Amino acid sequence: MSGSRVFHRQLSHSLPTAVSGRGITLTDAGGKTYLDASGGAAVSCLGHGHPDVIAAMHAQIDQLAYAHTSFFTTRVAEELADLLIDTAPAGMSHVYFVSGGSEAMEAALKMARQYFVEIGQPQRRHFIARRQSYHGNTLGALAVGGNAWRREQFEPLLIDVTHVAPCYEYRNRHDDETPEAYGQRLVGELSDAIDALGPDRVMAFVAETIGGATAGVLMPVPGYFKGVRELCDRHGILLILDEVMCGMGRSGSLHACEQEGVVPDLLAIAKGLGGGYQPIGAVLAQGRLVEAFGQGSGLFQHGHTYLGHAVACAAALAVQRVIQRDGLLAQVRERGQVLQRLLQQAFGDHPHVGDIRGRGLFWGLELVADRGSKAWFDPARKLHVRIKREAMAGGLMVYPMGGTVDGRCGDHVLLAPPFIASEAELADIVDRLVPAINRSLAH
Numbered sequence: 442m443s444g445s446r447v448f449h450r451q452l453s454h455s456l457p458t459a460v461s462g463r464g465i466t467l468t469d470a471g472g473k474t475y476l477d478a479s480g481g482a483a484v485s486c487l488g489h490g491h492p493d494v495i496a497a498m499h500a501q502i503d504q505l506a507y508a509h510t511s512f513f514t515t516r517v518a519e520e521l522a523d524l525l526i527d528t529a530p531a532g533m534s535h536v537y538f539v540s541g542g543s544e545a546m547e548a549a550l551k552m553a554r555q556y557f558v559e560i561g562q563p564q565r566r567h568f569i570a571r572r573q574s575y576h577g578n579t580l581g582a583l584a585v586g587g588n589a590w591r592r593e594q595f596e597p598l599l600i601d602v603t604h605v606a607p608c609y610e611y612r613n614r615h616d617d618e619t620p621e622a623y624g625q626r627l628v629g630e631l632s633d634a635i636d637a638l639g640p641d642r643v644m645a646f647v648a649e650t651i652g653g654a655t656a657g658v659l660m661p662v663p664g665y666f667k668g669v670r671e672l673c674d675r676h677g678i679l680l681i682l683d684e685v686m687c688g689m690g691r692s693g694s695l696h697a698c699e700q701e702g703v704v705p706d707l708l709a710i711a712k713g714l715g716g717g718y719q720p721i722g723a724v725l726a727q728g729r730l731v732e733a734f735g736q737g738s739g740l741f742q743h744g745h746t747y748l749g750h751a752v753a754c755a756a757a758l759a760v761q762r763v764i765q766r767d768g769l770l771a772q773v774r775e776r777g778q779v780l781q782r783l784l785q786q787a788f789g790d791h792p793h794v795g796d797i798r799g800r801g802l803f804w805g806l807e808l809v810a811d812r813g814s815k816a817w818f819d820p821a822r823k824l825h826v827r828i829k830r831e832a833m834a835g836g837l838m839v840y841p842m843g844g845t846v847d848g849r850c851g852d853h854v855l856l857a858p859p860f861i862a863s864e865a866e867l868a869d870i871v872d873r874l875v876p877a878i879n880r881s882l883a884h
């Protein structure tokens with residue numbers, strides 16, 4: 442263990458000390474710079490040190506840093522809520538602010554349960570989610586999450602959740618199956634799970650619109666989410682979409698579900714909401730759900746000390762205004778095409794890159810021992826750990842992860858560069874990633 446008194450995630454090795462950040466670059470205490478090709482964990486959408494965001498935070502903290510939400514609202518929280526609802530999917534009427542993605546998902550699960558209690562359907566008690574999903578590390582979010590490794594030791598503490606197959610086209614679509622037919626097969630599996638539990642006993646289906654950290658940017662096939670939405674509507678089941686990682690512009694539209702043509706009942710957002718300048722997340726809720734609370738108990742039986750924190754709301758409001766003002770959603774789409782082309786040129790014929798998938802500035806590379814059979818590397822090799830180490834040595838931050846296939850086997854690298862990245866910076870990212878992967882494979 443290192444001499445640090447911080448209880449770090451990893452206790453077996455020491456970390457460099459970050460001392461400054463500007464644009465898409467971070468600098469450590471030794472003066473070494475790193476290209477932030479993953480936005481941390483798909484967080485830093487505007488990069489580091491953006492002057493508009495810093496100015497907004499200074500102005501807010503000079504005026505008011507904190508007021509507990511059981512006593513006051515704040516002007517900045519109201520302004521942020523107005524902006525988010527003005528740009529939200531149809532029917533969203535209110536925003537519930539929290540401090541991050543796990544809290545957002547936890548709040549959404551409790552909203553779903555209380556909603557059915559409020560409308561006189563307390564027998565609804567089951568959630569259905571997907572294997573290989575990631576929804577956060579609090580106990581409720583971990584329970585709906587489908588990553589075996591993360592769940593294993595905490596299983597005795599988790600509520601019982603039914604998990605169905607993820608939309609994992611690269612590995613699970615049959616050769617003789619169209620993408621659309623594959624999607625309908627998955628909807629059929631969900632339908633069977635609903636029938637087995639009892640349609641009037643299921644509260645919600647929970648899914649990441651685009652699979653994130655644990656599966657390496659799993660893209661939905663055409664029509665899949667429309668089929669899911671129709672199925673949920675048929676049985677009065679809520680659709681909770683987790684866009685903590687893939688939302689708020691990351692995939693090229695403000696909300697990833699826009700590109701799937703569906704509107705959820707509850708939508709969790711976080712990372713790109715505040716861009717890392719302050720901890721913040723939120724749940725966007727459909728008006729009919731909020732009305733049920735208002736006409737029933739008149740309260741949501743939930744809360745946190747720091748929800749709606751004024752400085753966090755000021756940072757997020759500034760981030761979202763910059764995205765609007767500077768046309769960054771269009772830029773994400775344009776730069777995303779550049780990044781896709783660069784990745785295809787560098788890795789399209791690579792013998793150990795099985796799949797390149799993504800949208801906007803959200804991309805994943807799935808690594809394989811053999812492209813023909815799609816066989817994965819031995820998990821004991823810890824390829825993803827080597828890639829992260831080699832990338833950092835080369836001044837590059839990427840987000841590799843193991844357990845891509847089933848929570849234990851498989852490796853991928855996730856890329857989520859800031860929306861402000863130039864074409865030259867994207868080329869530099871790929872140029873540094875190639876040797877990092879190749880050196881890791883050679884060991």
